[in-house]
Amino acid sequence: MNDVTKTYKILEIKQETPTIKTFTLDTALEGTPGQFVMVWVPGVDEIPISISNFDPLQITVKEVGEATKALHKKRIGDYIGIRGPYGNGFGLVGERVLVVGGGVGIAPLRTLMKNKNKQFTVVLGAQTKSEIFFEEDFKRNADVFVCTDDGSYGKKAFATQLAEELIQNNRYDMVVACGPEIMLKYLFGITEKHKINAQFSMERWMKCGVGLCGHCSLDPTGWRVCKEGPVFSSEQLRKVTEFFRYKRDQSGTEVEL
């Protein structure tokens, strides 16, 4: 079973940006773009990380706290634990897809590009030039638009603004996105305004990752981000009143966003 935590060797480490590394592991998975794995950093923590490539398995991780820091310290040949893939992943509909990635949220979107039957337009947003990654990979199968908060590369704009411009000037069958919840919040406003179906990859605190503990479940639907998510459609996003408002921390206590 893929749910037994197994440890694999790190075969390759690529520094994508000053804060983000991609780890290539000595294994491969089958799954759907947008799915994630639970990554065990021995002795430290186990955290949900999206799959940025299936075969070989790659994960692309931003250093933000203890576990990601410990992961960034790993070297080639070290072992980390993996179980999964988990969650639903994206379900593309239509032909013309606008893909919006913010920060490390860019990572899972790359796997969408294996689909050669779609026409992808991709918006990559980051704070500054050095934080843009995977651009070349996207370009192989998409029109790519880059923006940075400080204008150091691409357009000086938020990804949401660039996305709205594109939506105004083009016809898209759907929008898919992954990034900070604040970005998704504004983007959802935009897709709703323009009546375009969207699918967003969302984050909540995860313990089991398989739909057992209930920790990642949403108000008021009870959907579990690890199982019915992490990708939710516009129709679903409308029903989940907690999105963009609050979430639960490790103890289960509600915290405002």
Next chain:
Amino acid sequence: MNDVTKTYKILEIKQETPTIKTFTLDTALEGTPGQFVMVWVPGVDEIPISISNFDPLQITVKEVGEATKALHKKRIGDYIGIRGPYGNGFGLVGERVLVVGGGVGIAPLRTLMKNKNKQFTVVLGAQTKSEIFFEEDFKRNADVFVCTDDGSYGKKAFATQLAEELIQNNRYDMVVACGPEIMLKYLFGITEKHKINAQFSMERWMKCGVGLCGHCSLDPTGWRVCKEGPVFSSEQLRKVTEFFRYKRDQSGTEVEL
């Protein structure tokens, strides 16, 4: 798994002889002629019984002691437990096969008759007329010779004597047999004398039936009757010095035959 004891309804009970009944169960098995099942008589015992038909599963049981008596008391609709099939079964070689059954040992031999590619000659032996059973079933695919100790039906002879006559007057590629160990002992003398390969179904005390407990293992080879047996070839029979001499009882103590 077929090793979990499952209980099945008795669909039909046929009194074959004054001491032998055939039970038809609400299930079917796949396997090889000569294999057996472990039959749980709830609250009483679990005993090895040969398969006398695979689909539907039938077992043919002689009343000899507590468990078989309790089994004989069962009625249609009652449940008994089954696990298996176990053991190796017969492996027929050649064209012309002499089949020798003594007493309830006739039961497993019937399943051989499904094989339409062989030329079977069958010897059925019992003490008296009323203890002969399955005769019609065998006749459908074999030349059948019956003998009884008291001469009340067929020839007045032991099955071994009849078998030897047949062997002297015909060419057989092999002999297969099931019956009391004393019958098999003499028959083995005969097949060895006439240099015919034989396969005999043997009995030893069984607990697990799957090769785990070791209770049914043989001197000096360590073969387990439940796993490497219950059918042994001439070549094997020659090596098993305990055959026809002693066996182990429930406690594991050796008892002379």
Next chain:
Amino acid sequence: MLSTSFAGIELENPTVLAAGILGTSAAILKRVADSGAGAVTIKSIGPKKREGHSNPTVLFFDSYLMNAVGLPTPGYRNMEREWEELKEINVPVIASIYASSIEEFVEVAQYVASRKPDAIELNISCPNTKAHGMLFGKDPSIAHDVVSQVKEVTNNIPIFAKLTPNTDRVIEVARACEEAGADAIVAFNTWGPGMYIDINTRRPVLHYRTGGVSGPAVKPLVVKGIYELYEHVSLPILGVGGITNGNDAIEMIMAGASAIGIGSAVYYRGIDVFKRICDEMQGWMLTHDYKSIKELVGVAHE
């Protein structure tokens, strides 16, 4: 056919969501109720906010799970909205509580009782924290005191004592709870605990190193435990541990359980496992001409 009553609580069917599974919010409990559970249990509520252990908190194997979630809780005072929303659930709601002293048990129980759940389950059996729980469930006289003191502050709300199987004194503890006025026994919490070591990294995988074992692998131990409890206490028993399908449920009931808890099977068979198990039980009962699940309680003792 499946309707029954347990410790005075009417249940449409005998399947109960076990504590610590999916029970983190009113929303998910409601979803479980809609998925066919006869009753649901809120994840164990503690005296104050607690994060629980770091991940990995649950490990998954073919025939068992190991967990050391470590009783995360917002604390009973920080759940106002949940308490309100729990009212909308249309099956009985059991509130599981834990604490690290008798006084705290009383404090939490008193508050929780004021929110009027259908029953309060005392988790005196969690193997995953050192201060909380386990000791209480291993010592008959402490178990007695927890139950009797909680009873004093909880009016008529039925009190369930959830036992640990990991002691020589299970029967004594159950009897002590009975004498102290408990309304039902929940048997059992997880087993062991156990451990899983990753050989490549040479270390235990669970962050807490050890974790309670649950799931199909523990069923034979639970059946035996229930069988024995049934002979020694007269309280109704909620049988929990390793029940994955309708046959398991019936087996547990025949051993002596009046209702059955379902936890790990949510992992093995999905969130609709309650309905599926009920369908399986019903199917079997129809074939075997039973009219009510109540006929089957303890019949393996006949």
Next chain:
Amino acid sequence: MLSTSFAGIELENPTVLAAGILGTSAAILKRVADSGAGAVTIKSIGPKKREGHSNPTVLFFDSYLMNAVGLPTPGYRNMEREWEELKEINVPVIASIYASSIEEFVEVAQYVASRKPDAIELNISCPNTKAHGMLFGKDPSIAHDVVSQVKEVTNNIPIFAKLTPNTDRVIEVARACEEAGADAIVAFNTWGPGMYIDINTRRPVLHYRTGGVSGPAVKPLVVKGIYELYEHVSLPILGVGGITNGNDAIEMIMAGASAIGIGSAVYYRGIDVFKRICDEMQGWMLTHDYKSIKELVGVAHE
């Protein structure tokens, strides 16, 4: 690479046939030795002829077995031919013995010692008979006395104490055995016991009704048990329970076992499981650059 020594006994590999599996005769023990076992254990020998329980004595499930074989034995006096033939086995032979009083233990041990097995294993832990065994293994002071008195009549033959896991006092019992002069701890005998009820006939299937649980399902419990024993006793530990493949074996060794017993896996993987497990261990060690299995004992504690 796999050769090691255990309680002073040289082993070509650390796999040991566990007591009660296949060990009924010298012939089958020889076959097991030829199938790659590093050492073999004779089925527990008792004071006098005993039939054991009626069938069903063993039940088989996907992840565990349940057995209540009930210690059948010809009695130590009725095994002359076996003793002779045992001499032909070219791996160490461990004689497991049981009895229902300290005096009987001494009587059986003394005789068995005269036949010079490589070690004697005291089965003070069988859950399947009321008079024999279990009590001894649950009470540290009785365990102490059994071991120390047996030591007095067995010359230099290493004495192994086989423990039950089914007590709160495992560590105390192990320590008592250590103090009494035991040469090794065998951990563990079967778990529970458990029970399986057939729902169609509404009754426990094992004739003895309950049976000890073994096989893959108990591995997490055994690993944790060994891990804890390793921290509390300094005797070598023979880890037994649920080992089915090379990874399991290495996990158990990392938890603290110096050698490993294999029982139920004979069912799950066949009689050549010893060789298969050795090959798997060796394969893993080669990939990970280990030279000797001895390097791995207890490394999960680092």
